[in-house]
Amino acid sequence: MRLDTAKQQFNRSEQLKLIFSLVLLTILLLPSTGAVKRFLVDKGFVATHLSNKEKALQLASSLITLPHSYLTAKTDLPLIKVDIKYQDWLKLEEDRRSAFERGIIPENRSQVSGVIYFGKEKYAAKVRLQGDMLDHVNKADRWSLKVELKKKQAMFGSRKFALVAPSVRVNQGPNLFAKSLDVSGFDIISPKNIPVKLVVNGADWGVMLFEQAFSQDLLAVNNRTEGLITRLDLLSETTNSHGEVTRTLKPRVLQQKTILANQALANQRQIALALLDDFLTGKRPASDVFDAARLGQYLAMVDLWGAWHALTWNNWRWYYNPHIAKLEPIQSDVAVTPAAHIWLMKPPSHRFALSKAMLADDVVNAHYLAAKEQLLSSLETKLIPALESYDITFIKSLHLDSPLITPFNYHVMKQQATCWQNNYQSSECSQFSDVSRELHKQMDNYKAKANWDLYSRLNEQNGKLVWQVTNTEEQPLIINSIEGITKQQEISPLEKINDELPVSIAPGESLALTLPSRLKAISARVALKGKGNETFFFQKGTAPLAFIPRGGMNPFDSAKYAHFITQSQNKWEFKVGEWEINDYLVTPANTEVVIPQGTTLKFARNAGLMVFGTFYSKGTLSAPVIMTRQQNTSKWSGLSVFAKEQNTAHQIDHLYISYASSPKLGLWQPRGAIYFVKGNVNMRSVQITDNQSEDGLNIINADINIYDLTIKNALSDAFDCDFCTGVLDTSQFTNIGFRSGGDGIDVSGSTLTVRHAKFKNVRDKAISAGEQSQLVVSDTHFDDVNFGLVAKDNSLIEAHHVRASNIQHKALMSYSKKRIFGPAIMRVTDYFCSDSDCNIKQTAELGSQLLVNGLAIQSEALDVKDLYNTVMKSDKPK
Incomplete structure (x- = not known):
């Protein structure tokens, strides 16, 4: 099949006349209203009002500006060519045909081999249809394609991406939403949407959007530490006699096989899914599960845009931040629209079940209100001017094939903001309504069902090591093999036990397997019936949320430590002297910790200090602060400091730290022996020697001012x-x-x-x-x-x-x-x-x-x- 683009038969002026004529002919001659609508939508037309008269006037206006839009379109876009062999292309066509029969693109769809040409490079790739709804494939060409490059190659910073027609994403909508976040200083992960020219098997598909996938690449280019992305799946749905919809949801991670193959990510998966399950079941408030500041900002931006589509259960995506063990929202399928009758609505975050539960948390709500105030105060002076300029520039990249796209009317945003500000009390705002069920079948209530491995435990019982497996899934769970791991990290094949496998556990049933007591962990090859094996790791005596970094996780026994810590409201002050510490000390939230000059703290092996708030070491050259191990141990569990705000300032002077290791607290295991997350880290004359962890000093997302740092004998x-x-x-x-x-x-x-x-x-x-x-x-x-x-x-x-x-x-x-x-x-x-x-x-x-x-x-x-x-x-x- 052809890989080159056919030679143009018309010049730009002739093409313009042809498009204009086709638009008129389509409107006048096509018998199907749906066909006319699809044609206009594909060319970028979005009706901004409901009445036929206003639609006709808008279309006439768009046709008048069409010549200018087409002639001023940006033409030097990146060119991507996709080549798929004929037999493989037939598989994609069959999936498309099946989609029309079912009314939805099938979940199990063909993934075929292809070759991608970009610039001077050639990439081997896997290709399949993208999306769920028929708008992804309802055109003769310009179908949505999901691409995964092989051999760790990348384009535009991504190995996984989709190629979609702009109309599927409401043209410039996602980019305007992302631009709003950026201009407002809201650090929310947002996938790239880059206009490109696409040629598929020699056929010119015109301008498409290169849409970054939810993957590790997305995290990396958004300045996030390697982690994972979570979402929700629908297990079942019921409707009661009042028409109320209840859905049973199950959290999962994207790219689970990749995640489970990496031990650190596998641990993070258990924490992330357990946190989501606790939120869905009401066991844990939203601010203890999510990054409250980012969540509040995201919800506020959704309400400003009327972006209800982002709040549906199936469109939520969260990044698990492994440093703070919390989830933060990712911009996902916001579907913002210039249509005033959709845009102008009461805050959708107050209507959708999940976002309502999030805003019921006082901490999240406070961040939401602060973000709302920031948006309203900067709307006309900062946000709208930036959006207007960006909008005009960006749509020129789409006009070559979608010349009916016009800039958004930001007067509508002003209306939305005004009514949002006065709580819809004015007569102008009284006509605004909640999200209509005609737009989306919302859920009124939700339940949760956790993954089987979150309810399974490896514990000692009556002197024996027992793996208790509980099948919470809808299908039989099959245990195929088990490997033991000893304290010395030796692998034990467990041949006698494996001789009795595989064994199947019915839904709702449990099984207890007795294992050798010398083991500290196991890895098990397990599969749901009809699906492939996956490897799951279980650590003895460790539940997924056995420890997560939270201020005041356990009540502080002030009497126990009164001889060397003076505790007052929001402050711990260590007393001058030499003190032995045998416990892992965790401060309450927003605590100021002060260690005066000449103080020596000696820690036991599993002892350490975790500060939530501000940390001060007030050592001097002649009387430094010393933190080290006790004499009878080889190491201690280090210093971890979490700032509440980015401008929280730590001052660390003349601090000498030796033999520190990173804390091993449940499945949360940071890299650094000395670990600072966020804030302003000011250090002067700090020595770190003989650390026993991956990083001696690890600082994340912080402003630093460090003078005279010495690190010796780092592992x-x-x-x-x-x-x-x-x-x-x-x-x-x-x-x-x-x-x-x-x-x-x-x-x-x-x-x-x-x-x-x-x-x-x-x-x-x-x-x-x-x-x-x-x-x-x-x-x-x-x-x-x-x-x-x-x-x-x-x-x-x-x-x-x-x-x-x-x-x-x-x-x-x-x-x-x-x-x-x-x-x-x-x-x-x-x-x-x-x-x-x-x-x-x-x-x-x-x-x-x-x-x-x-x-x-x-x-x-x-x-x-x-x-x-x-x-x-x-x-x-x-």
Whole structure:
């Protein structure tokens, strides 16, 4: 089948005349009202009023502006070509035919092989039909296609994406909603929607939207730590005699097989699904399950746009943030429309069952009201002007094939905002109604059914280890095999037990299996009848929510610690002296913790300190604050600090920390021994030595101002800073990563200035900048390191006065590890390397750039995968 585009037979003027004529002929001659409607919708027409007269006037106006829209359309759009073999194409056609018969695209649909051409690149891919409703496939072409690129290749930062006609998403609607979030400073994950030209098997499908899928790629490019995305499935539905609809919902994660194959993500899955189940069953308030600030902001924006479609049970998507163990909303199928009769409605968040339950939480509601006030106060001065400008520019990218698209009328947004502000009390607003059931069959009540593994436990009972399996599913549950894991991480095949497998457990039934008591965990291959096996992990004595980071999770026994902690309202102040701590201490929410100069805290193995609020270490040069292990143990469980707000300021002076490990608290297991999440982290003269965890110092989503940081004898990475902004001045990193795989400074999605840094004996990279980071590095010296300065994944490093010696592999490198980000750039001036073979110790991958002392280093093909399987291979502790 053809891959090239047929030669144009008409020039632009002739095409314009043809389109104009076709529009008129279609309206006049087509016998089917539905056919006319579909044609106009495909060309971008959206009726903004209900009356036929107003529709006719609007269409006439659109036809008058059509020539200008077409002639000024943006034509230099990215071109994507899709080639699918004939026999495979027939499978997609069969799925489409089946969709028309059923009234919905079948859930089990064919996924076929294809080839994608983009620019000069060729990608192997898997392709299937996208969507559920018939609007995805009801045109002769321009069907919605779901694409998954193979071999970890990526386009526009995504390996998984959909190609959809703009009309399916109400044209510019999703982009306007995302722009509103951005302009308002609401950090809500939003998929990209990029206009592209699409050619399928040689046929020109015109302008389509490249729509980013809900995947790890979406999280990465939105500056989120690797995590997972959750949603709800419908198990059953009932309607009572009053017409009230009750639905039974089941939480699940997207890409479950991928998630279960990664132990850290598998643990996160259990926490995330258990949190959602607790919310749905009313066991846990919304603010304890969701990121209350982001949720409140999202709901407020939904109400401003009348975006009711985003609130239906099947359109919710949540990202699980592994640092704070909470879920945050993702923009999903908002379907905002310029149609005033739909847009102008009372707040849909107050009508839909799930969002009503969220807003019933006082904390979420407070954030909602704050976001509402912010939107109303900035509407005419900031938000609407930005949207008007963006709207006009963006739709030019769609006009080539959808010339009837017009900008939104933002007077309607002003009406919505005015009525929202005065609670619909004026006569103008009294006509506004709630979301009509004609738009959507809403649910009045909901129930939840949890996944089987959340109700199954591995516990000691009467001196025996018992795996109690409860089948909460609708189908039989089949246990096919079990592997044991000992405390020493040894694998036990459990041959005698497996000889009795597989065994089937009927829905609603339970089974108890007795296992060897030496095991601390098991992994089990389990399947629902008719589906494939999946591997589930169970840790002895650990329920999914055995521990999650929450202030005041357990009541604080002030009397027990009164001899060294003075507790007052919202404040803990440690007393000067040397104290032994045998418990893991967790503060209440919004607590100020102060450790005065000259104080030494010695912790037992499973003891540590978790602060929710503000942390102050008031050490001095002559009387520092010391936090270390007790004499009879090898390590302790570290310091974790969670700021309430982004502007919460911590001040850490002359703090010496040694032998700290990250806390192992249930399934929530952070990487850092010293762990700060959010806030302003100000450090002066901090020493971290002999840490026993993956990261010595781990800072997330914070502004930093660090002076005189020393990290020595780090088991793995020394300083990991994700999504940080600020300055690191005067630091030393010595003997880093002796377990192997340790970086001195490892940053992702960060903008940092690094000055006066010294690196000695680093087993991996001295400085590693990844995932769109921007670093300014000056007055830095690397000595005895595997790799010196490394820029990767669309990062930029500007470095000056860099000295390198005893470099084992490469002193300077620029490359792409994660293809979703693309190439990197490094520019180094006043660079000197004392090694005799320095000229071969600087490398740039094809596509990336490396400039050294004004000279461009010639790029070369680089096997990055092999690099990370050999000299950069990590062996980080578990």
